Amino acid sequence: MPRAVREQQMMDAAVRTFGQLGYRAASMDEIAELAGVSKPLVYLYLNSKEELFTACIRREAAALVAAVQAGVESGATADRQLWSGLGAFFEHTASNPDGWAVLHRQARTHGEPFAGEVAVMRDEIVEFVTGLIGAAAREAHGGPSDRDAELLDRDVAGLAQALVGAAESLAGWANDTEGVSAKEAAATLMNFAWAGLGNLMRGVRWVPSAR
Amino acid sequence: MPRAVREQQMMDAAVRTFGQLGYRAASMDEIAELAGVSKPLVYLYLNSKEELFTACIRREAAALVAAVQAGVESGATADRQLWSGLGAFFEHTASNPDGWAVLHRQARTHGEPFAGEVAVMRDEIVEFVTGLIGAAAREAHGGPSDRDAELLDRDVAGLAQALVGAAESLAGWANDTEGVSAKEAAATLMNFAWAGLGNLMRGVRWVPSAR
Numbered sequence: 241m242p243r244a245v246r247e248q249q250m251m252d253a254a255v256r257t258f259g260q261l262g263y264r265a266a267s268m269d270e271i272a273e274l275a276g277v278s279k280p281l282v283y284l285y286l287n288s289k290e291e292l293f294t295a296c297i298r299r300e301a302a303a304l305v306a307a308v309q310a311g312v313e314s315g316a317t318a319d320r321q322l323w324s325g326l327g328a329f330f331e332h333t334a335s336n337p338d339g340w341a342v343l344h345r346q347a348r349t350h351g352e353p354f355a356g357e358v359a360v361m362r363d364e365i366v367e368f369v370t371g372l373i374g375a376a377a378r379e380a381h382g383g384p385s386d387r388d389a390e391l392l393d394r395d396v397a398g399l400a401q402a403l404v405g406a407a408e409s410l411a412g413w414a415n416d417t418e419g420v421s422a423k424e425a426a427a428t429l430m431n432f433a434w435a436g437l438g439n440l441m442r443g444v445r446w447v448p449s450a451r
Numbered sequence: 452m453p454r455a456v457r458e459q460q461m462m463d464a465a466v467r468t469f470g471q472l473g474y475r476a477a478s479m480d481e482i483a484e485l486a487g488v489s490k491p492l493v494y495l496y497l498n499s500k501e502e503l504f505t506a507c508i509r510r511e512a513a514a515l516v517a518a519v520q521a522g523v524e525s526g527a528t529a530d531r532q533l534w535s536g537l538g539a540f541f542e543h544t545a546s547n548p549d550g551w552a553v554l555h556r557q558a559r560t561h562g563e564p565f566a567g568e569v570a571v572m573r574d575e576i577v578e579f580v581t582g583l584i585g586a587a588a589r590e591a592h593g594g595p596s597d598r599d600a601e602l603l604d605r606d607v608a609g610l611a612q613a614l615v616g617a618a619e620s621l622a623g624w625a626n627d628t629e630g631v632s633a634k635e636a637a638a639t640l641m642n643f644a645w646a647g648l649g650n651l652m653r654g655v656r657w658v659p660s661a662r
Contacts, residue, residue: 264563349559349566352475394631398639401624402617409616410609420605428609433643 247285250275255296259338263293263350297347297354300339301361307332309368318376322433325372326407326426333411334422344412362404370400403433458496461486465497466507470549474504474561508558508565511550512572518543520579529587533644536583537618537637544622545633555623573615581611614644 253275257266268289272279286292311328312321333340343361347354374396406429414425464486468477479500483490497503522539523532544551554572558565585607617640625636 349561349563352560355560394628395639397628398621398624398631398636399643401620402640402643405620406613406617409612409619413609413612417605417608420609425609428606429613432610432613 243285246277246281250277250282250286250292251296251299254292255300255342256338258293258296258346259341263346263354268292293342293346293350293354294357296342297357300336300343301358303336303339304329304332304343305361305364305368308365312372318372319430321372321376323426323430325369326429327423329407330411330414330422330425330429334414334425337415340411340415344408366400366404369403370396373399373403403429406432454496457488457492461488461493461497461503462507462510465503466511466553467549469504469507469557470552474557474565479503504553504557504561504565505568507553508568511547511554512569514547514550515540515543515554516572516575516579519576523583529583530641532583532587534637534641536580537640538634540618541622541625541633541636541640545625545636548626551622551626555619577611577615580614581607584610584614614640617643 250271254266254271257271257274261270266289268279268282271292272282275282282292286295308325308329311331312325314321316324343358347358374393410425410429414420414422461482465477465482468482468485472481477500479490479493482503483493486493493503497506519536519540522542523536525532527535554569558569585604621636621640625631625633
């Protein structure tokens with residue numbers, strides 16, 4: 241069997257073990273057994289538990305980013321693009337619950353260098369979402385003046401942070417709650433987010449009423 | 452000086468040091484120096500770096516929950532309650548950036564038992580927000596049938612997760628981005644969230660159009 245294939249099998253076993261037991265509790269013995277290889281072979285190929293975990297984070301992060309980017313229906317209307325991207329995100333996290341647990345729970349709760357690896361992926365997703373929302377906003381406004389654009393950029397950056405944070409939180413909840421499908425989670429967030437985003441793009445804002 | 456006062460001074464110094472340098476890099480020497488006490492006194496009062504960090508997490512979590520609960524204008528309209536709660540949240544995280552860094556960044560990235568301490572606080576906030584949204588939804592629907600109520604409960608739980616995740620994400624962004632005020636962050640989230648929540652409460656849903 242080629243080395244690359246063996247490595248992927250080891251990483252499949254590692255993602256499952258890290259995702260279900262946590263980084264600390266997972267043992268290289270269990271990972272080797274689940275992968276159907278000897279422990280020395282795991283060390284030979286992937287060096288150490290720390291390097292194996294880092295490799296898992298990178299692989300799962302790349303797969304998630306790729307799934308979201310591939311899911312977005314480019315050229316569609318802004319709401320349709322957002323919906324398709326969210327759908328792809330929740331489908332990916334629902335069908336890879338161990339991968340998502342590695343990224344969202346394990347990697348962030350075991351210090352550096354793991355937390356930094358996930359932060360890079362998160363920045364990438366925020367940037368991608370910022371691009372989506374920004375394009376929709378520019379479209380809706382039909383080319384703002386410079387001053388408007390400046391205000392808009394900060395709004396858009398904040399909205400992207402809000403959306404990504406909401407999606408992360410919902411993905412964990414959906415995976416932990418029996419009977420919540422990926423589609424439901426996406427619809428919840430879309431219902432939550434779209435009306436607000438749509439209003440903002442039309443220049444309609446929520447204003448606190450006098451008490 | 453009474454022991455309780457001394458302890459609070461040590462914890463003030465510890466929160467600042469942990470928040471700015473991170474759990475690993477922070478040293479008990481620095482904390483003692485910043486608090487103006489001897490290192491043995493810190494150990495005498497708070498036992499170990501781990502226990503000191505745990506005490507900081509608990510204090511900061513309790514302060515944040517109390518600030519949000521105190522901030523909500525009880526008896527006001529649902530949007531006003533949400534707005535006042537969000538305002539209190541972002542004001543607290545903006546005026547206690549080190550405390551927020553301890554809770555959101557440090558405690559979650561240094562494994563157990565710290566991550567568990569923060570999870571308890573998060574559950575408390577989610578429950579509180581679920582109560583707010585649920586009360587508003589019941590009000591809007593004027594007492595749903597049992598079947599409606601069941602659907603509603605799950606919707607509400609998901610929305611609370613989305614809102615809390617969005618708020619966490621925005622608070623980190625606001626603290627890291629120069630010139631973003633607590634009020635702006637609250638307004639961004641309110642604009643983002645309220646139109647969607649308001650629509651849902653009126654039974655209006657976003658539906659994907661045919662492609």
